[in-house]
Amino acid sequence: MAEVLTAADNGIFLITLNRPEKLNAINEAMRRGLWQALEHFEADASLKVAILTGAGDRAFSAGMDLAEAADTHLEVPPRDFLPVIGQSVSVSKPTIAAVNGVAYAGGWLLMQMCDLAVAAAHARFAITEAKVGRGMPWMVPLLHMIPQRVVLEVAFTGEPLSAQRAHEVGLVNRVVPASDLVPAAWQLAARIRDNAPLTVRAARRAVFLAAEMGRSAALEAAQAVFEPVYRSQDAQEGMRAFRDRRPPHWLGQ
Secondary structure, eight states, rough: OOOOEEEETEEEEEEEEEEGGGTTTTHHHHHHHHHHHHHHHHOOTTTEEEEEEESSSSEEEOOOOHHHHHHHHOOOOOOOOOOOBTTOOOOSEEEEEEEEEEEEEEHOOOOOOOHHHOOOHHHHHHHHHHTTTTTOGGGGGGGGGOHHHHHHHHHHHOOOHHHHHHHHHHHOOOOEGGGGGHHHHHHHHHHHSSSSSSHHHHHHHHHHHHHTSSSHHHHHHHHHHHHHTTTTHHHHHHHHHHHTTSOOOOOOO
16 A cells, blocks of 8 residues: 555645554655655646544554664765655645644654644654664754744654644644544635635745845745736636625636
């Protein structure tokens, strides 16, 4: 059975980590499957939003398959070891993590790289590398997501955050009953899908550019990002649809 499953429906792309018997631990086959899934999502213009989740109800992903790593004597993972959005793989469209259980170590990383996160009430989040002597340089972007003291606590202790605590500190957008997880993520994805795609993608780009800049530079960068959106056919269509009291027909141009 494939370690990564994919399904598409009406512009939404569901990616499922599929090693439930191993808590969806990330092995070589899963890494390859993730590369292929994310590259397909980016390349297919009909796909607007991706949802990343894990099979079963115990784990989103428990992180790296440490048994495989021990067998291969893994030291410093190469930069292309794992497809990390914004770092080793380019994805310009929105992504949502639907966290259905533990998201530990590399599982936290996969959740963190997504733009939004919806969590089942029983989900748990932890950066456990300090417990096994590994590194987590990838945690640095967390400083733009949650407070520094929370980042340091999870890094120092390796202890998990509950779904509710993750929501309180801003790591998670929504917490829902486990049975509602994928439907809630799908509903969120559908709301994004139905909006003007150029505006959504520009908003995403502007936010990430701003994380690299000071206030004034970020404002100038955002102006440049959104200028083509203002000039697009979709911008005119949106105003016409509002005037005519009908749903807009987005062209993405």
